[in-house]
Amino acid sequence: MRIAVVGAGPAGAWASTLLARRGHSVTLIDSQAPWEKPCGGGVTAKALSSFGIFESDLPRSTIDRITIYFGDSCSVTVSPNEPLAVVSRRELGKYLMEEAERAGANIVKNRVTRIERTPRGWCLSTRNTCMQSDFLIGADGATSLVRRSVSTGLRPKDLCVTLGYFIPGTFPAHMKIYFVPEFEGYIWSFPRPTHTSYGVITRSDPGWTGRAKMLLSNFMAADLGSEVMQQAEFYSAPVPCLGPNSWKKNQISGDGWALIGDAAGLVDPITGEGIYYAFKSAEILAHTIERLELYGPKVDMEIGRELTRASRMYRRFYRGRFAGADFKKRTVQLAQRSRTLKIILGNLISGNQSYLTLKKNLLLSIPSVTVDMIWGRS
Known part of the structure; x- marks a missing residue:
């Protein structure tokens, strides 16, 4: 054929x-x-x-350490059981x-x-x-x-947009994911063999892209210094993001x-x-x-x-609240205090935790998470 x-x-x-x-x-x-x-x-x-x-x-670049931030208030570092790669x-x-x-x-x-x-x-x-x-x-x-x-x-409502910068050089094998309050999407820093990629993914709705670019520039300046923008190569592209x-x-x-x-x-x-x-x-x-x-x-x-x-799960993840605070913030805070939650979070990022069984696994983990917090097993 x-x-x-x-x-x-x-x-x-x-x-x-x-x-x-x-x-x-x-x-x-x-x-x-x-x-x-x-x-x-x-x-x-x-x-x-x-x-x-x-x-x-x-x-x-083989990645075995990932730090997840929520604003400037809290962060947690996880090490997946199986490393990721950036190519x-x-x-x-x-x-x-x-x-x-x-x-x-x-x-x-x-x-x-x-x-x-x-x-x-x-x-x-x-x-x-x-x-x-x-x-x-x-x-x-x-x-x-x-x-x-x-x-x-x-359709436009089924598209997100990624935008960011490639920065030449050698960088530590440390992946960073940064969530911003009241923002649908996240900022990333992914080191590659010859350069690193700083980027952001967000909705393609009017107003979101401009805000995303500003947030990303601020994040890069805080992480690497403002002078890094002089050698950065800009990129942007649409990404499918289908709703139910x-x-x-x-x-x-x-x-x-x-x-x-x-x-x-x-x-x-x-x-x-x-x-x-x-x-x-x-x-x-x-x-x-x-x-x-x-x-x-x-x-x-x-x-x-x-x-x-x-x-x-998209709306709950980006707009939901848990225990009186942003869902993502509470997730990071709880993972700071629980070895069990860190493992689940690491598996989710590495692709080894299915969304189909995530809720069940979280419910089954409650006793272990409780013990972690009582005994300080972080």
């Missing part, structure tokens, strides 16, 4: 590799890849252990595209400007040619042209087409993490493309249920 994959990020490149290995004629189309994607670059322990690509010698997305993209090419995929450095259905499949127009395919895969991000051509694009109702209507496949990764909206709405879901959706599609009716249900079972639960 002739398959056109639009977008050579992790989802598109990995899907191209797997499909080419299965004997399909794959064309991977992207005008810019590999690029340094505007994101933190964090890879959860769950992703590291799930996909063979991370067993390679890909350059990375350069340019290096990851380069590695994945080389894997796709070795598997037999044809890489086209061009920009798709128009997609049309034909009697035999699809016609993908670029500035100087029209490529034909039997099957179309959209892996072209949150504002996916493929999604807008075959279905409907993500949107998950119910999220169509990710149809006659002769499928969406994967960000294009399918497969991103954790609370954290903005999408790398695990990018690889996972690519793998599911590669195994179900000959029986496409299985793709949607399998994604829903292995990914959708988790992300739907996260979307239902």
Whole structure:
């Protein structure tokens, strides 16, 4: 089968590799890849252990210490049982595209400007040619042209925005996450092998972006000094952030087409993490493309249920209150005093604690948390 994959990020490149290995004629189309994607670059322990690509010698910073701040009033440092990694997305993209090419995929450095259905499949127009395919895969991000051509694009209310700065240099392998009172989103500092990424993710609603950029600049100045802005490289990009109702209507496949990764909206709405879901959706599609009716249900079972639960928890996480204070503040304060809560928090950040079982595990941990606080086991 002739398959056109639009977008050579992790989802598109990995899907191209797997499909080419299965004997399909794959064309991977992207005008810019590999690029340094505007994101933190964090890879959860769950992703590291799930996909063979991370067993390679890909350059990375290994993170075993994460400090979570709530405003200037409190913080807690956790050490996940399994370390995370931070990678350069340019290096990851380069590695994945080389894997796709070795598997037999044809890489086209061009920009798709128009997609049309034909009697035999699809016609993908670029500035100087029209490529034909039997099957179309959209892996072209949150504002996916493929999604807008075959279905409907993500609505503004289902998008967040990331913005931040890359700062060259060598930095300690210490990840920082900073929550601000009355602010939906968080600021991060993720060290990479050759630079560090300072960024923020927040709602794309009017007014939020300007406030986010100001908060981030203040955080960076306090952390590194105001002069660091002179060598910082700015970035910004949209990120899917689907609400509960949107998950119910999220169509990710149809006659002769499928969406994967960000294009399918497969991103954790609370954290903005999408790398695990990018690889996972690519793998599911590669195994179900000959029986496409299985793709949607399998994604829903292995990914959708988790992300739907996260979307239902979003409002409580960012706007909720617990014991008379902001929910996030109380979480940090309690984790300061409880070894058990630190473990749960570390597992949540590393991707090893599912949202589906989080409430149950928290309830079961109450006796241990109580003992921690009585005996001072922090």
